[in-house]
Amino acid sequence: MPSRRSIALIVLFWLATTTFVAYRDLWPVLFASGPPPVAIDLADEAAQTVPVRWTIHFSGQKRPGKLITQMKYVEADDSFAFTNRYTELRYESAGVVVAVPELISVVRVTRSGDLREQKVDGKLELFLGDLPLGDASAKIVGRVVDGQLATTAEATYTILGLTPQRLTRTLEPVPVPRGQPLNPLQAVNRITDLRPGRRWVVHESDPLKEIVRTLTSEFGFKLPDEKRDRLFGEVLAGQQMLEWDHQSVSCWVIEYRREELVARTWVRASDGKVLKQEAFQKGEMLTLVRDP
Numbered sequence: 223m224p225s226r227r228s229i230a231l232i233v234l235f236w237l238a239t240t241t242f243v244a245y246r247d248l249w250p251v252l253f254a255s256g257p258p259p260v261a262i263d264l265a266d267e268a269a270q271t272v273p274v275r276w277t278i279h280f281s282g283q284k285r286p287g288k289l290i291t292q293m294k295y296v297e298a299d300d301s302f303a304f305t306n307r308y309t310e311l312r313y314e315s316a317g318v319v320v321a322v323p324e325l326i327s328v329v330r331v332t333r334s335g336d337l338r339e340q341k342v343d344g345k346l347e348l349f350l351g352d353l354p355l356g357d358a359s360a361k362i363v364g365r366v367v368d369g370q371l372a373t374t375a376e377a378t379y380t381i382l383g384l385t386p387q388r389l390t391r392t393l394e395p396v397p398v399p400r401g402q403p404l405n406p407l408q409a410v411n412r413i414t415d416l417r418p419g420r421r422w423v424v425h426e427s428d429p430l431k432e433i434v435r436t437l438t439s440e441f442g443f444k445l446p447d448e449k450r451d452r453l454f455g456e457v458l459a460g461q462q463m464l465e466w467d468h469q470s471v472s473c474w475v476i477e478y479r480r481e482e483l484v485a486r487t488w489v490r491a492s493d494g495k496v497l498k499q500e501a502f503q504k505g506e507m508l509t510l511v512r513d514p
Contacts, residue, residue, distance in 0.1 A: 264302045264333065267293035267411055275513040276409050280313065281506045287311040287322075289510065291409050296330065301338055303330045306409070308344075319349040337398050340364045340371065356381040370395035409510050412494040413487070416474045421456040424478065451480040464488050466497050467514040473497065 270292065278287035290307045311322035325344030331337055342362045348355040358379035364371045373393045380386045458475045465471075476487040488498040499510040 263412070263414060264293070264331070264335070265295075267304070268295040268302055270411055274409070274411050276510045277513060278308075278311070279509040279511070281508070283312060283314060285310065285312055289409060291411070293411075299338075301330050301332050303328055303339075304410075317351055319351075321347045321349070323347070336366075336400050337371075338366050354383075366398055367395070369397060369400075371398045409499055409512075410496055413476075413489050413496055414494045416457050416476070416489060416494070418457055418459045418474070421454060424453040424455050453484065454479050461491050462488075464497060466511070471497065 273290045273292040276289040276291065278289055280287070288309045290309075291305065293302055293304045295301075296303055306327045308322060308325040308327075311320075311325065313320045313322075323345050325342065325346075327343075328339070328341040329337070330339040341364070343360070345357070345359045347357045356379060358377055360375065360377035360379075362373060362375045364373035366372075372395045375389075375391045375393065377389045378386055379389070455476060455478050458477060461472045462475050463470045464473045472491045473488045474491055476489065477483060478485040483502055485502065486500040487496060488500075489496055495512070497512045501508045
């Protein structure tokens with residue numbers, strides 16, 4: 223049986239990967255105050271029969287990853303499931319490589335937009351240079367019960383070729399506010415109701431971070447407390463031109479700022495289709511570009 227520190231290593235590199243995905247997918251769940259800033263039409267998203275394909279570029283990474291997004295209507299309980307399927311992800315830092323052959327995240331919401339379920343399921347491999355360190359498959363499932371996100375985490379992992387091990391944890395529930403949790407930073411098909419100059423305060427609720435904090439604390443690691451300034455979203459006053467599919471396209475641009483620029487969304491003015499997403503964190507930049 224591997225030591226607790228070995229188990230912690232495999233858990234931490236799995237969490238690092240889910241956090242990396244959460245950075246552009248589940249980070250964070252956003253709820254706006256004041257007038258509805260933007261609208262994600264659930265029925266419109268679910269009516270799209272053809273999945274939307276994206277190319278992922280991460281600063282410093284040589285090979286782009288792929289993303290397929292689609293929302294489907296769940297007739298059984300009149301809800302909507304928004305699915306992100308990531309493939310060919312590869313993250314490198316200080317000689318350590320995390321490769322993700324496939325990772326699927328699902329956010330399920332009611333017709334009114336309230337969060338009901340959040341899942342992450344995938345596989346990864348860890349390397350130090352060319353030396354394989356381990357691999358893992360894991361599934362994190364959170365369901366909202368009485369306003370609390372109750373979560374279970376399961377992982378099967380192998381370290382340095384040793385016998386595969388299994389880890390299962392049931393985590394303390396974390397509160398989830400009511401409201402549409404489909405983050406406008408997500409790679410959705412369309413965003414409507416954009417008006418130049420509209421500005422709003424964004425309230426951040428990040429249950430995934432609480433899950434990460436709980437798991438890491440079980441292995442003697444404490445994440446530092448993080449204090450953030452308020453986040454503001456704003457539709458810029460004028461349309462801007464974006465080079466996409468070998469042509470210049472007029473777009474509305476949504477910027478999210480604290481003191482610094484946090485993220486940017488490019489929305490085609492003619493039909494509301496999202497063409498590009500940009501996110502900035504600790505000197506790194508991640509870009510999602512819609513495939514033509």
